[in-house]
Amino acid sequence: MFATSSDIQTVIGDFRIDSMMRYSQFVPRLYNLCKSLGFGAGNIMPSRAFCSDESQGYPIILITKHFGTFPFNHGMVGGIVASDRHGAHADHGRDLVIIQASHVGYDADSKTFGTYRRINTADNDATVTCGKIGSVVEWYQEEYRFARNNIYLGRVGDHCLVTIDNQLLHEDREQGLFLHLDRLVRHDNGGPLPVRVQSTSHTYQSSPEFMQSLPADAWPDNDRLRIGHYLGPELFEFRRTIEGDIEGRSHLEQNLINPMPWIVTSTDPLLVAAQVNTQAEFDRAFRTIVREKAYQGKRVLFISCINIDISPRGGQLFPLTKCVPWAAYIQDGAGGSRTLEQDEIVNLLKQQSAENPDQIDLEDAIQQMEKVKEIRIEC
Numbered sequence: 001m002f003a004t005s006s007d008i009q010t011v012i013g014d015f016r017i018d019s020m021m022r023y024s025q026f027v028p029r030l031y032n033l034c035k036s037l038g039f040g041a042g043n044i045m046p047s048r049a050f051c052s053d054e055s056q057g058y059p060i061i062l063i064t065k066h067f068g069t070f071p072f073n074h075g076m077v078g079g080i081v082a083s084d085r086h087g088a089h090a091d092h093g094r095d096l097v098i099i100q101a102s103h104v105g106y107d108a109d110s111k112t113f114g115t116y117r118r119i120n121t122a123d124n125d126a127t128v129t130c131g132k133i134g135s136v137v138e139w140y141q142e143e144y145r146f147a148r149n150n151i152y153l154g155r156v157g158d159h160c161l162v163t164i165d166n167q168l169l170h171e172d173r174e175q176g177l178f179l180h181l182d183r184l185v186r187h188d189n190g191g192p193l194p195v196r197v198q199s200t201s202h203t204y205q206s207s208p209e210f211m212q213s214l215p216a217d218a219w220p221d222n223d224r225l226r227i228g229h230y231l232g233p234e235l236f237e238f239r240r241t242i243e244g245d246i247e248g249r250s251h252l253e254q255n256l257i258n259p260m261p262w263i264v265t266s267t268d269p270l271l272v273a274a275q276v277n278t279q280a281e282f283d284r285a286f287r288t289i290v291r292e293k294a295y296q297g298k299r300v301l302f303i304s305c306i307n308i309d310i311s312p313r314g315g316q317l318f319p320l321t322k323c324v325p326w327a328a329y330i331q332d333g334a335g336g337s338r339t340l341e342q343d344e345i346v347n348l349l350k351q352q353s354a355e356n357p358d359q360i361d362l363e364d365a366i367q368q369m370e371k372v373k374e375i376r377i378e379c
């Protein structure tokens, strides 16, 4: 999806997190939106493509309550859509809804993204959330940390110098962090020419653009400082051998690798990764829905979101999950279809009532099942 660096920057910048709404408002509004589009009460089969994390249970309970049926499962770990389940989903309802979401934890006390407090652990541990995204991002964060700590900036006379560890200069590596040397250091006669060659590093003159982009104190006189956070996302890329097919074991990593420089340099890497994954999954899954024969001639609403899991506090069983819608695709079953960008789908949802007279009482429904006369299975 993200072909160039500038694409990534633009698209992530357009994803507005402040468009969030509580799940208890989002689901009834989504249900009412479906009805306003002609979806028939009692004939809608919702489906969710959520991560397997138990924190996603509360949104699933709310979908069940408002749509009156337990949702079909379209999701793989990390919030990837399993498109080979489209046919079965289409068979299970007349009108069809798919809700895809990546998720990210939020700690309201520290006001930070990326962890979620697990009240079923012995010490109510806060763990990295989404754990799957966290485990993918970790390797890249380590590579970035090495680069930040092994590139130095300094000044001798009028010359701003960049000293780079040799490991970062080996072009024949199969994987790792690869610098965009043309942006970082000065090129003469078509290539970067080192002004000094040390045993484990090379020193170059800074490119004029990079030199001017930093404050003067980033270039200490006759001294050197680690590049640190001045190693911005436009200065490097990652290469890694990723094995696995589309929707296979490494699908999530494929979604994240090109935008990874923006993820690892962000102050909220797991939030940015969830944004990127949601954007990539919407773009990919919507095309599989359009092509799916089983969905043709049916009403379909597909929406992609981020679920923000706010850790439960004392006495709470569930997270206070918020939904940030990103985009939607709607087809009317009679040949008409459209995609809705974030502002459009958020406005459309906000126009809907958060009251849903069709919602079911789950406790009541469970009690009814307990009281009903037992059916004996002959065997």
Ligand SMILES: [Zn+2]
Residues within 6 Å of the ligand: 051, 052, 053, 077, 078, 103, 129, 130, 131, 132, 133
């Ligand atoms: Zn997860």
